Amino acid sequence: MSLDAVLARIDDQMPQALDRLAELLRIPSVSTDPAYAQHCRAAADWLVADLESIGVSAQRRDTSGHPMVVGHVDGPAGAPHLLFYGHYDVQPVDPLDEWRTDPFDPKIEDAAKGKVIRARGSSDDKGQLMTFVEACRAWRDVTGEMPCRITFFFEGEEESGSPSLVPFMQENAEELRADLALICDTGLFQSETPAIVTMLRGMVTEEVTIRGPEVDLHSGFFGGLAQNPIHVLARMLAGLHDETGRVTLAGFYDDIPELAPELRAQWERLGFDHAAFLGAVGLSEPAGEAGRTPLEMIWSRPTAEVNGIWGGYTGAGFKTVLPAEAHAKVSFRLVEGQRPDAVRDAFRAHVKAALPADCTAEFHAHGGSAAGIMDMSGPAFEQARRALGQEWGREAAYVGCGGSIPIAGHFGEVLGMNAMLIGFGKDDDAIHSPNEKYDVESFHKGARSWARVLDALSAPS
Structure with a gap:
């Protein structure tokens, strides 16, 4: 079975995959500071070269701000066309004196629950982005092709307001439009349960x-x-x-x-511990609307x-x-x-x-x-949810997100596409903060998860 061989390839090549991620993490692609503009271009060029190494026709597309990266690769006849989005830019590292290591010199460290990758951008979003690329690399290594037609779309301004994003999408709508957009910029529910975000405030x-x-x-x-x-x-x-x-x-x-x-x-089955959630920030009692559960208040209420x-x-x-x-x-x-x-x-x-x-x-x-609500009427969401559950050994959940991820809405408004948000970050990843990390498990199982999701979405209906 091709999927089993692809998963084995991901396992065997994990040391090399971590080395590739480290190369990308060493590039200080801070989008909000003009002093780092050359590094943002360097990160875009690195991604173009990496995509080309797995048979993707990729280009750096310059904009009035930082570049976009767009790549295309064909798949078997009749397979769906998927677009994968991620961003290669990162937040500033200030205050630098609170970092235990150089934020742009990635390290593999031992932590309480396993090994972690310590660097700026390791979780948000370079590590997440590369989980998908590594899944595609394994598919090509094992089968000689991708499981379906894929468009890769990487942005370099997400952390600075995405000023060039919508104009670029409008100008290149026909090229970017696909059957479904995949986004890897979210996380596991309570750091353990695989999740698909279906609503964004x-x-x-x-x-x-x-x-x-x-x-x-x-x-x-x-x-x-x-x-x-x-x-x-x-x-x-x-x-x-x-x-x-x-x-x-x-x-x-x-x-x-x-x-x-x-x-x-389904939300009730998640067993959300609001006392622990609030206790972690020195609080104890839920505020907000009376008569609403804590998950309702942070996911589905205004x-x-x-x-x-x-x-x-x-x-x-x-x-x-x-x-x-x-x-x-x-x-x-x-x-x-x-x-x-x-x-x-x-x-x-x-x-x-x-x-x-x-x-x-x-x-x-x-x-x-506006809020983003994903259309779950087709089979894709259930196919992906089952695939995630098979990898993580527990039922994957449909969840909300209290924050806002504008790109999901832009796919709907500009390209008329539905979006599926799957990510493998954990609550303690310290994104945007000193000492950001990404668990090696998240990177490894994230790549395996995408391999399973690609297989599920590409299977004949």
């Missing part, structure tokens, strides 16, 4: 400034008589939730569907959060002033049925309705994206 971010008097005022002369913008803003923000934790914005919940019973039951608030004098010592203005940054996580523009409008209306005389409000939008 969207986001609206907004900054508001409340202005009152023309200048800061002496609180002895004006306190109690003049409007204090911090008081005004605090009341507005406190009014975003009622006593049960529900958001009070008009129409906020109008079009949100309830969780499907079968998905709710939120309104104050991310920052400031005004007046905040320096050393004390200065008794009534500030002329107060500021806050507020974000909303969105779920299926919510439109970013409608939520933004409802927030602004909430603020304006609470404005007293002599106060004005100014708004600055920082971005917005």
Whole structure:
């Protein structure tokens, strides 16, 4: 059986696969800092060469920002066309003095639960990206071809807002369009259970400034008589939730569907330990909407959060002033049925309705994206879920993601494609932080997982 031989090849070649990953990790492809632009190009060139080494026709495609990498390879007649997305850029390494090793000199270290790869980008996303490439390498080594037609699409700006991504996708839509997009930028559920993300929350971010008097005022002369913008803003923000934790914005919940019973039951079987989840960050009691389970609240329910608030004098010592203005940054996580523009409008209306005389409000939008809901109606998701379960020895789960992964939405909006998100990161990988790591097990079993998924998705229906 070809699959058994492919899996054996992955096992045999794991030392060489780790060496290849180390080569890529040594390239400091920090996308947000212009000083690293040449290294981002070097990482793109490295990936082009590596894809070419396994028979993929690949190119570096320059953009107004960092390059894209696009590659194509044919498969057997009648097999599906899959697109695989990953990103080769990484976060800055600051603060450098908190790293135990050089972040761009990868090391294999012994850890409490096995060996880990310690380096910036090891988990997010170079290690994850290379799990798929190594699976494809093994398929070609064993069978002489890929199991299906594959397009490889690697980005170099994911960690800096992806300014070139959507224009590139629009300009190259016909070339990139496939039957299904595969994304490897997520993780295992509670570091143990293989998972397919089927829903992603969207986001609206907004900054508001409340202005009152023309200048800061002496609180002895004006306190109690003049409007204090911090008081005004605090009341507005406190009014975003009622006593049960529900958001009070008009129409906020109008079009949100309830969780499907079968998905709710699967989530309950996961046995999520919210006490341990909160305890890890020094908390104990769930907040949020009354009557909702913890997993519902972080995966399938919307939120309104104050991310920052400031005004007046905040320096050393004390200065008794009534500030002329107060500021806050507020974000909303969105779920299926919510439109970013409608939520933004409802927030602004909430603020304006609470404005007293002599106060004005100014708004600055920082971005917005709708929730991503994957279409699970076809057989592909169940095929992939079974394949993951076979590799990890436990039932794979359909899960939500409380964060936002815009590329999944872009595949739908720009290319009309469904996306499947599978990843092998663990909760303690410290992505974006000092001492980032990726478990060798995640890399090894990740490659084996993709080999199984490719086999399942490519099998004749």
